Amino acid sequence: MTKSGIEQIMALAPVIPVIVIDRVEDAVPMAEALVAGGLPVLEVTLRTAAALDALQAMKKVARAIVGAGTVVDPQMLSGAIAAGAEFIVSPGLTDNLGQAAVASGIPFLPGTANASDIMRGLDLGLTHFKFFPASTSGGIGALRALAGPFGQARFCPTGGITAASAPEWLALDAVLCVGGSWVVPPGPLDPQKVEALAREAASLPR
Numbered sequence: 001m002t003k004s005g006i007e008q009i010m011a012l013a014p015v016i017p018v019i020v021i022d023r024v025e026d027a028v029p030m031a032e033a034l035v036a037g038g039l040p041v042l043e044v045t046l047r048t049a050a051a052l053d054a055l056q057a058m059k060k061v062a063r064a065i066v067g068a069g070t071v072v073d074p075q076m077l078s079g080a081i082a083a084g085a086e087f088i089v090s091p092g093l094t095d096n097l098g099q100a101a102v103a104s105g106i107p108f109l110p111g112t113a114n115a116s117d118i119m120r121g122l123d124l125g126l127t128h129f130k131f132f133p134a135s136t137s138g139g140i141g142a143l144r145a146l147a148g149p150f151g152q153a154r155f156c157p158t159g160g161i162t163a164a165s166a167p168e169w170l171a172l173d174a175v176l177c178v179g180g181s182w183v184v185p186p187g188p189l190d191p192q193k194v195e196a197l198a199r200e201a202a203s204l205p206r
């Protein structure tokens with residue numbers, strides 16, 4: 001079986017930084033710090049006015065694989081693809097968004113929180129999912145239980161995960177990577193701090 005695009009992306013590093021960026025000027029130094037620390041896969045959430053410009057700027061950083069997060073409908077999907085997103089993350093999964101994403105062919109990581117969400121994804125031919133919000137959707141116990149009936153599914157738990165809790169999630173066979181905003185703390189950008197946090201995250205065992 002050949003690996004899907006999203007599986008290859010999920011395999012690149014144990015942590016996908018979830019980025020909320022306000023200043024386009026921060027995009028390149030932030031991406032450089034994350035990549036230098038060992039985290040090449042970057043999820044830029046489309047929650048800020050600067051997000052699409054930041055995504056485009058980050059793509060110029062060598063070795064960075066830059067995707068869009070918080071994509072909740074086909075219109076946002078089109079905007080992200082036009083801006084050059086290399087993968088798409090959504091907090092949830094609707095048929096509308098799922099069909100558009102699958103038709104576009106872009107690597108797609110939709111959010112799931114329960115069995116019905118996963119079944120909706122399987123119906124669309126998807127097997128790789130975000131588990132969101134991970135820590136409050138039943139935590140590791142819930143994901144372990146879901147991995148039973150859905151043995152083919154692989155996950156990127158996100159939401160409430162920290163450097164301290166990540167190893168426990170990464171130890172699950174069904175978990176290929178985790179997502180988290182802790183690597184890029186809010187406030188003025190401190191590239192050295194971000195690189196140090198990225199280095200710590202990149203060294204997490206899985």
Ligand SMILES: O=C(O)C(=O)C[C@H](O)[C@H](O)COP(=O)(O)O
Binds near residue numbers: 069160181182
């Ligand atoms: O925007 C999206 O697409 C989301 O699904 C939400 C993010 O993944 C979480 O907000 C990250 O969670 P924290 O690491 O707890 O901050």
